[in-house]
Amino acid sequence: MFNFAFNSFYEAIYMNGHGIYVWSVLIIVLFSLLVFFTVYQYKIKKIKEKLDEFN
Amino acid sequence: MEILKVEFLKLRKKTRIWLGPILVFWLIMIAYPLTVELLQDKLQIGFFSVLWIAILISMMLATEDIFTEDYNDGSLEQTIIQESSFSTNIGLKVFIYWFLTGIPVSILSFIFSFGTTQNFGLSLSIFPLALISSYIFLNLFVLGNSLSLNKGSVLGAIVTMPIALPVLIVLGKSITALQFDINFEGFILLLLGSLSIIIVLVPIVVSYIIRAHLE
Amino acid sequence: MTDNSLITAKTISYKINENKLFHNLSFELGEGCALLIKGKNGSGKSTLLRIILGITVPTKGNIYKAASIQICYLGHKNALKSYLTMRDNIDLMQLKNHKELNYYLDLLSLKKHLDVTVSSLSFGQQKKLALLRVFLNTSKLLILDEPFVGLDDATHEQLTNFLSNELIMGKGLIFTSHIPCEIKADSLVLIN
Amino acid sequence: MIKKFIHQFASPKTFLLQVDKFYGLIFFTSLCIYIFSIIWGLLFTPEDFVQGNSFRIMYLHVPASFLSQSLYIAMAVSSATYLIWRVKLAAYFVIAIAPIGAMTTFIALVSGSIWGIPTWGTWWQWDARITSTLILFIMYLGLISLHNSFSNYEKADKLLSWLVIVGAVNIPIIKKSVDWWTTLHQSASITLTNKPSIDPVMLYPLIGTIIGFFGLIICLILISSKNQIFIREKNKSWVKDYV
Numbered sequence: 001m002f003n004f005a006f007n008s009f010y011e012a013i014y015m016n017g018h019g020i021y022v023w024s025v026l027i028i029v030l031f032s033l034l035v036f037f038t039v040y041q042y043k044i045k046k047i048k049e050k051l052d053e054f055n
Numbered sequence: 056m057e058i059l060k061v062e063f064l065k066l067r068k069k070t071r072i073w074l075g076p077i078l079v080f081w082l083i084m085i086a087y088p089l090t091v092e093l094l095q096d097k098l099q100i101g102f103f104s105v106l107w108i109a110i111l112i113s114m115m116l117a118t119e120d121i122f123t124e125d126y127n128d129g130s131l132e133q134t135i136i137q138e139s140s141f142s143t144n145i146g147l148k149v150f151i152y153w154f155l156t157g158i159p160v161s162i163l164s165f166i167f168s169f170g171t172t173q174n175f176g177l178s179l180s181i182f183p184l185a186l187i188s189s190y191i192f193l194n195l196f197v198l199g200n201s202l203s204l205n206k207g208s209v210l211g212a213i214v215t216m217p218i219a220l221p222v223l224i225v226l227g228k229s230i231t232a233l234q235f236d237i238n239f240e241g242f243i244l245l246l247l248g249s250l251s252i253i254i255v256l257v258p259i260v261v262s263y264i265i266r267a268h269l270e
Numbered sequence: 271m272t273d274n275s276l277i278t279a280k281t282i283s284y285k286i287n288e289n290k291l292f293h294n295l296s297f298e299l300g301e302g303c304a305l306l307i308k309g310k311n312g313s314g315k316s317t318l319l320r321i322i323l324g325i326t327v328p329t330k331g332n333i334y335k336a337a338s339i340q341i342c343y344l345g346h347k348n349a350l351k352s353y354l355t356m357r358d359n360i361d362l363m364q365l366k367n368h369k370e371l372n373y374y375l376d377l378l379s380l381k382k383h384l385d386v387t388v389s390s391l392s393f394g395q396q397k398k399l400a401l402l403r404v405f406l407n408t409s410k411l412l413i414l415d416e417p418f419v420g421l422d423d424a425t426h427e428q429l430t431n432f433l434s435n436e437l438i439m440g441k442g443l444i445f446t447s448h449i450p451c452e453i454k455a456d457s458l459v460l461i462n
Numbered sequence: 463m464i465k466k467f468i469h470q471f472a473s474p475k476t477f478l479l480q481v482d483k484f485y486g487l488i489f490f491t492s493l494c495i496y497i498f499s500i501i502w503g504l505l506f507t508p509e510d511f512v513q514g515n516s517f518r519i520m521y522l523h524v525p526a527s528f529l530s531q532s533l534y535i536a537m538a539v540s541s542a543t544y545l546i547w548r549v550k551l552a553a554y555f556v557i558a559i560a561p562i563g564a565m566t567t568f569i570a571l572v573s574g575s576i577w578g579i580p581t582w583g584t585w586w587q588w589d590a591r592i593t594s595t596l597i598l599f600i601m602y603l604g605l606i607s608l609h610n611s612f613s614n615y616e617k618a619d620k621l622l623s624w625l626v627i628v629g630a631v632n633i634p635i636i637k638k639s640v641d642w643w644t645t646l647h648q649s650a651s652i653t654l655t656n657k658p659s660i661d662p663v664m665l666y667p668l669i670g671t672i673i674g675f676f677g678l679i680i681c682l683i684l685i686s687s688k689n690q691i692f693i694r695e696k697n698k699s700w701v702k703d704y705v
Binding site: 002003004005006012015016017018019021022024025026028029032033036037040041043044047048050051052054 | 500502504505506507508509514515516518519522523526561562565568569572573576577579580678681682685686688689692693696701702705
């Protein structure tokens with residue numbers, strides 16, 4: 001079940017020509033998740049700072 | 056029935072509200088052949104798609120000002136305070152708008168399809184389709200416009216266009232049904248059925264939405 | 271709640287975007303009584319009127335109205351159609367009291383402008399036209415938001431007399447005004 | 463009684479305290495599950511016969527497309543809760559979920575079309591699923607722009623809730639009609655719905671990615687609702703104490 005599906009690291013990247021599709025999708029997914037997490041954390045931080053100023 | 060009198064009184068002076076959409080429909084139907092090289096059979100290929108989209112757009116424009124003016128000058132508040140049923144009023148108002156825009160547009164669609172296809176029977180069947188679909192579109196865009204009441208009609212259009220897409224699909228299918236002469240009445244009944252649901256539900260939802268606006 | 275009360279408010283509170291406008295407000299209005307709502311700008315006078323009307327829902331509390339009560343309301347917005355003539359606008363108001371229409375048109379000296387579009391009337395004249403709703407009302411309760419703004423002295427006096435008369439006839443009146451007037455009224459002051 | 467119960471249980475304050483308690487736990491568990499299953503799926507599963515290595519996009523695409531509609535349903539439930547019981551927290555959820563729903567729908571769309579290039583030979587096809595996902599994406603954007611155009615939050619919440627409910631009624635209709643539409647135009651296109659029964663070796667990592675992605679999205683919803691609570695209730699004393 002946990003056998004490495006490729007013979008070499010280069011093959012894992014290349015994936016018989018399909019690598020570009022797989023990895024680009026991965027990058028898009030991770031990037032959008034990352035952006036959303038950082039944006040929300042940043043917004044919360046900003047509001048907290050503002051509230052701190054009031055106090 | 057007071058509302059009918061009131062609305063006609065207003066629309067008598069506001070010709071752009073109901074004449075505008077009709078003219079836009081007309082212009083789109085004139086613009087379409089200009090984009091195609093003038094060969095009759097080429098014209099017919101996309102004709103009905105353009106027809107349905109033109110109806111969609113003209114109905115979108117017809118609802119542009121349906122509540123905005125009354126909202127801005129305070130008439131809506133006066134209507135709400137009066138005890139008579141608000142949602143019935145909205146339903147009647149939509150009917151008037153349909154009467155002034157939907158019916159002329161449907162007649163025009165009949166004329167244009169006869170001019171393009173030279174097929175009287177087919178064009179005659181387009182007429183009820185146009186009547187029903189224009190009423191459905193009008194109701195949906197009224198819903199959208201009530202949501203974006205004083206924020207311009209574009210927002211309302213964006214928001215309700217997805218809801219109108221199934222109707223376009225049914226219209227497209229019914230043209231195929233017409234051309235191959237299979238179960239066209241079924242499509243008319245389907246549209247009528249959805250219209251009868253929409254006619255009841257939309258005014259109720261819109262009345263709640265407008266109340267939320269006035270709060 | 272007494273028998274002849276037109277409006278009863280029980281512990282109503284209202285806040286908008288977490289700004290508290292008023293808290294636990296209670297009052298009662300009987301027949302022939304007037305209530306003047308006072309307060310600074312932005313203290314929620316108009317909002318309170320709209321809550322009484324039932325347009326705005328209070329955050330907490332309830333408003334009880336006498337059964338099947340008719341309300342005549344005049345707000346900041348005149349509910350006039352600027353592109354129609356005065357005559358058409360009067361038609362739009364759907365007044366039920368036609369007998370006295372001529373009398374009040376004379377009294378407010380509006381008669382000669384009947385076929386003029388509202389947009390070309392002055393602010394005061396538009397206000398007077400809107401006041402026809404009040405003068406020709408058939409309601410039991412009048413709710414007026416700043417009715418005296420923009421009126422000349424004569425009209426001010428006519429409106430005061432009219433409203434005092436209505437009170438004697440046993441109607442209810444709730445209004446806001448920062449212009450002093452001689453209507454005998456209890457006042458309710460809104461403090462933030 | 464239900465109303466009272468919900469109001470007590472769903473106060474923003476209790477919610478915020480609970481979020482702080484469990485957020486870290488949920489976040490790290492789901493992040494670990496997600497990364498583990500992604501690596502498993504992308505590198506340690508055997509190649510697919512038909513599609514070759516491009517089937518691995520499934521591990522990224524399926525969780526997103528799975529959630530794109532579930533999030534809309536969650537919004538509809540929250541909207542109904544708000545309109546019926548006037549629970550404010552529900553209204554916060556609705557607008558908190560909307561951008562995240564748009565994001566997952568966007569991921570589903572983009573990954574779907576990239577997947578389409580090696581499998582179908584085209585990045586776009588007017589297939590029923592893709593079209594209805596695109597419509598859903600536009601609906602999400604419409605919801606967000608509607609909410610943004612009103613400065614009075616309560617009004618915006620109410621209007622948004624009505625629109626979400628109307629849209630929720632329409633989603634099945636749109637799906638059905640789009641299905642119906644495609645049956646005539648193209649009968650033999652590859653649809654992802656009726657794929658041959660999936661091998662367990664490929665299925666387990668898929669389940670893992672779905673769970674992990676779901677957890678991450680939950681975390682996103684939690685912090686975005688936290689953000690909403692701060693925006694709306696910043697004048698309340700408890701928020702100041704909390705900070």
